[in-house]
Amino acid sequence: MDLKQLIKTSATQLELAKLAYGHGTFNAQDEAAWLILWQLKLPLDLDLSEDLLRIQGQVSALNSSLHVTDIAPAHLNACQALIAQRIETRKPAAYLTQEAWLQGIPFYVDERSIVPRSFIAELIADGAFDGWLSETSHTFLDLCTGNGSLAVLCALAYPDIQVTGADISAEALAVAKINIEKHHLSDRIQLVQSDGLQGLSQKFDCIVCNPPYVCEASMLELPDEFKAEPQLALAGGTDGMSFIRQMFKDLAQRMNDQGILVLEIGNEREHFETAFPRLEAVWLETSAGEDQVLLLTKEALLQVFANQ
Numbered sequence: 001m002d003l004k005q006l007i008k009t010s011a012t013q014l015e016l017a018k019l020a021y022g023h024g025t026f027n028a029q030d031e032a033a034w035l036i037l038w039q040l041k042l043p044l045d046l047d048l049s050e051d052l053l054r055i056q057g058q059v060s061a062l063n064s065s066l067h068v069t070d071i072a073p074a075h076l077n078a079c080q081a082l083i084a085q086r087i088e089t090r091k092p093a094a095y096l097t098q099e100a101w102l103q104g105i106p107f108y109v110d111e112r113s114i115v116p117r118s119f120i121a122e123l124i125a126d127g128a129f130d131g132w133l134s135e136t137s138h139t140f141l142d143l144c145t146g147n148g149s150l151a152v153l154c155a156l157a158y159p160d161i162q163v164t165g166a167d168i169s170a171e172a173l174a175v176a177k178i179n180i181e182k183h184h185l186s187d188r189i190q191l192v193q194s195d196g197l198q199g200l201s202q203k204f205d206c207i208v209c210n211p212p213y214v215c216e217a218s219m220l221e222l223p224d225e226f227k228a229e230p231q232l233a234l235a236g237g238t239d240g241m242s243f244i245r246q247m248f249k250d251l252a253q254r255m256n257d258q259g260i261l262v263l264e265i266g267n268e269r270e271h272f273e274t275a276f277p278r279l280e281a282v283w284l285e286t287s288a289g290e291d292q293v294l295l296l297t298k299e300a301l302l303q304v305f306a307n308q
């Protein structure tokens, strides 16, 4: 069996098993290619055909001219075992490979933190909120840092900043530490265990935050792949706004005068606008649309939360 045939038959198996995606790929074909290429230690952006293979943050081309006719039996068995494991466990592929890619940057991941996939990563890469920053914006906070991916991406994108990554989970922070060391950023990113903003005393120029925001009704319908992730990272209470509501009470105090918050809220825009009808948010466009990530200035926050 050649590489293309192996990916094709594996994709068919994944398709028949009716898996859920969204942890780096969005369909069976890309998921199969990712797992097989990883297992064979081939680059994920290997040319395999003319079709585009999209692995979040990585775009690779499948080139029909490439035929790997001799996949050794031991390698073939290993690939088939990995595909079977994906089907049987329903765990996200990244937990099986312990590797996730975001904006072309590799991250270590295991079940102590969620798989990196925040849309804020796109905005950092595109410089989408640069217009709200200035030459004096040096202090960043990645609140709910989890695996540390957003802290790392911020530090890589802005070489002059210092980043604090905060999370309530010691287990997630252990994963973040691995990623910070992997990217040699220990001198620019510090980790703090903190329940919301409580453990922080500094003020920041820019706060990025991908908090737990999944509402109760959606939590009940999560596919197994998402149930394999720490529920603390996902569950946002009845309307998904529990963490955010609490955070807003103290947020302005943790921001410098020109400070901004870049906040991901997933599919919860309706709940967000119902909970905070007077907040003047700027909605930032990502590949998922204009409803997933918003920006708030300190000024906008103070207009609503000044007396709390």
Ligand SMILES: C[S@@+](CC[C@H](N)C(=O)[O-])C[C@H]1O[C@@H](n2cnc3c(N)ncnc32)[C@H](O)[C@@H]1O
Pocket: 113, 114, 115, 116, 117, 118, 143, 144, 145, 146, 147, 148, 149, 150, 166, 167, 168, 169, 172, 194, 195, 196, 197, 210, 211, 212, 232, 233, 234, 243
């Ligand atoms: C959606 S994950 C985001 C992880 C990472 N920033 C990313 O984008 O991949 C949310 C994170 O919030 C953390 N978290 C949940 N409740 C928290 C709280 N009260 N204070 C601080 N962090 C909290 C979880 O441990 C989890 O790591």
